[in-house]
Amino acid sequence: MKLENSFTVAAPISETWETLLDIERVAKCLPGAQIEPGEEEGVYRGAMKVRLGPMTVDYRGTARLQDVDEDTYTASIAVQAREAKGQGTAAAVIRNQLESQNGGTRVVAVTDLKITGRQAQFGRGIMEDVASTMMGEFAKRLESEINSGGAATASATPATGDATATPAEPPADEVRDDGRADEPEALDLGNVLARTPMIRYAGMAGAALLVLLALVMLLRGRKRPFTVNVNLRR
Amino acid sequence: MKPPRFAYHDPRGVDEALALLAEHGDEGKVLAGGQSLVPLLNFRLAHPDHLIDLNRIGALAGIRRADGKLRIKAMTRQSTLEASALVRENWPLITDALGFVAHAQIRNRGTVGGSVAHADPAAELPVVFTVLDASVRVASTRGERTIASSDLFVTHLTTTIEPDEMLVEIEVPPVAPGTGHAFTEFARRHGDFALGGAAALVTVDEEGVCRRAAVGLLAAAPTPVRAPEAEQMLVGERIDEAAAARAAKRAVADIQPTGDIHGSAEYRKDLVEVMARRAIVAAVERAGNGAGARGG
Numbered sequence: 001m002k003l004e005n006s007f008t009v010a011a012p013i014s015e016t017w018e019t020l021l022d023i024e025r026v027a028k029c030l031p032g033a034q035i036e037p038g039e040e041e042g043v044y045r046g047a048m049k050v051r052l053g054p055m056t057v058d059y060r061g062t063a064r065l066q067d068v069d070e071d072t073y074t075a076s077i078a079v080q081a082r083e084a085k086g087q088g089t090a091a092a093v094i095r096n097q098l099e100s101q102n103g104g105t106r107v108v109a110v111t112d113l114k115i116t117g118r119q120a121q122f123g124r125g126i127m128e129d130v131a132s133t134m135m136g137e138f139a140k141r142l143e144s145e146i147n148s149g150g151a152a153t154a155s156a157t158p159a160t161g162d163a164t165a166t167p168a169e170p171p172a173d174e175v176r177d178d179g180r181a182d183e184p185e186a187l188d189l190g191n192v193l194a195r196t197p198m199i200r201y202a203g204m205a206g207a208a209l210l211v212l213l214a215l216v217m218l219l220r221g222r223k224r225p226f227t228v229n230v231n232l233r234r
Numbered sequence: 235m236k237p238p239r240f241a242y243h244d245p246r247g248v249d250e251a252l253a254l255l256a257e258h259g260d261e262g263k264v265l266a267g268g269q270s271l272v273p274l275l276n277f278r279l280a281h282p283d284h285l286i287d288l289n290r291i292g293a294l295a296g297i298r299r300a301d302g303k304l305r306i307k308a309m310t311r312q313s314t315l316e317a318s319a320l321v322r323e324n325w326p327l328i329t330d331a332l333g334f335v336a337h338a339q340i341r342n343r344g345t346v347g348g349s350v351a352h353a354d355p356a357a358e359l360p361v362v363f364t365v366l367d368a369s370v371r372v373a374s375t376r377g378e379r380t381i382a383s384s385d386l387f388v389t390h391l392t393t394t395i396e397p398d399e400m401l402v403e404i405e406v407p408p409v410a411p412g413t414g415h416a417f418t419e420f421a422r423r424h425g426d427f428a429l430g431g432a433a434a435l436v437t438v439d440e441e442g443v444c445r446r447a448a449v450g451l452l453a454a455a456p457t458p459v460r461a462p463e464a465e466q467m468l469v470g471e472r473i474d475e476a477a478a479a480r481a482a483k484r485a486v487a488d489i490q491p492t493g494d495i496h497g498s499a500e501y502r503k504d505l506v507e508v509m510a511r512r513a514i515v516a517a518v519e520r521a522g523n524g525a526g527a528r529g530g
């Protein structure tokens with residue numbers, strides 16, 4: 001399935017380009033995401049927690065930067081993710097194209113998404129909805145990340161276990177002292193969407209969200225999810 | 235299909251429930267009628283560490299009228315609300331809409347507060363309460379607050395109720411005399427979530443001129459939505475089929491329904507328009523016949 005999204009950042013193309021290639025900085029702009037370098041150069045391990053209503057989905061996976069071409073300002077991120085508690089998987093290749101626009105930068109992300117498991121049968125409707133909504137939130141955080149030159153989040157470089165992925169500008173209600181400082185915040189769609197929004201550049205989020213949204217579709221199709229198992233076997 | 239492991243709590247009073255929520259809200263979930271949450275658990279789509287069951291708190295159920303307002307406690311079963319003579323006489327839109335909520339057995343268990351807090355945009359009660367300008371009272375150990383329905387719904391399955399808060403009561407203001415109501419929806423099978431629907435309240439004066447209109451759309455957006463421009467178009471008109479059709483067209487002009495395997499976005503938009511037109515026409519007819527609410 002192919003999805004296309006775009007967003008604009010009020011920063012020159014060269015700066016935006018540099019930031020987008022720094023996948024650790026990009027991940028910081030994603031609430032709920034945690035990322036660390038993997039064994040290989042250009043490969044990262046990441047986790048993402050997304051919450052929607054009673055559902056929380058934990059994804060674990062890897063992201064790999066590939067086909068980086070500075071002349072055309074294009075780069076791709078290949079993502080493989082798997083549900084921490086469950087069988088769902090998602091694979092995505094997100095191809096990003098940057099272009100100058102009125103002194104700012106427009107980023108067009110084309111995602112080729114493959115979902116396996118029960119989510120596979122779902123259409124693109126809800127996925128596009130939320131992907132577009134979230135892209136705005138990501139762009140906003142990315143913009144402030146670029147403008148701060150990384151200073152805002154430099155101290156929050158996530159390492160194993162003890163780091164909290166600090167967003168560039170955490171929504172007030174996410175800064176709850178709930179005694180769980182050792183866990184990354186969850187991407188609360190409610191909070192994100194309430195403040196207008198959207199992502200999906202960094203593939204972790206994309207995959208997690210798309211899959212999550214597919215789950216919602218699963219529930220929406222029928223009045224009572226009891227009958228959904230009929231669906232699942234199709 | 236068994237749920238993942240969770241700690242089960244069955245508080246006997248509101249204070250006890252709120253204390254549990256304060257402690258476990260972030261990793262816990264409130265269980266009301268369980269008609270959505272339990273399937274979610276059994277499919278392992280939801281895996282809260284704590285489940286706080288409100289079914290043993292008698293003080294959380296009941297329907298009454300106070301200061302002209304209908305007050306529905308959160309754990310009131312949908313079937314109880316449907317059978318209420320007080321509601322049928324004064325807020326018949328609620329009674330009509332409940333007939334579309336799933337099936338009788340589900341309404342016997344499903345609660346009014348549960349449906350609202352679950353916030354599915356294709357569910358009937360959230361749209362109806364939005365059209366009625368209802369508000370909800372939520373409580374936590376930090377205190378109580380009231381949220382207008384216009385500020386309640388954020389997106390699919392998400393409300394502005396905080397994890398440590400609990401919906402305790404829904405307050406519905408009285409409906410003006412001379413108001414006609416209608417609820418329509420279309421689903422492929424009876425009891426399924428609707429592909430589209432609408433609720434309308436139209437108040438007409440003695441000359442048959444519309445004085446106030448409220449139109450709400452079901453499954454038209456990630457939340458229940460009103461159609462304020464369409465409502466404005468109806469006010470001051472003697473509403474006939476053509477006026478209703480114009481307003482319905484305006485009502486869906488800005489919506490972008492979510493398409494899925496059950497119906498494309500375009501199809502849903504057309505469907506919601508038809509539903510809105512029928513709801514407006516039916517509401518006007520009832521208002522004209524004096525068959526609607528006689529006011530509270």
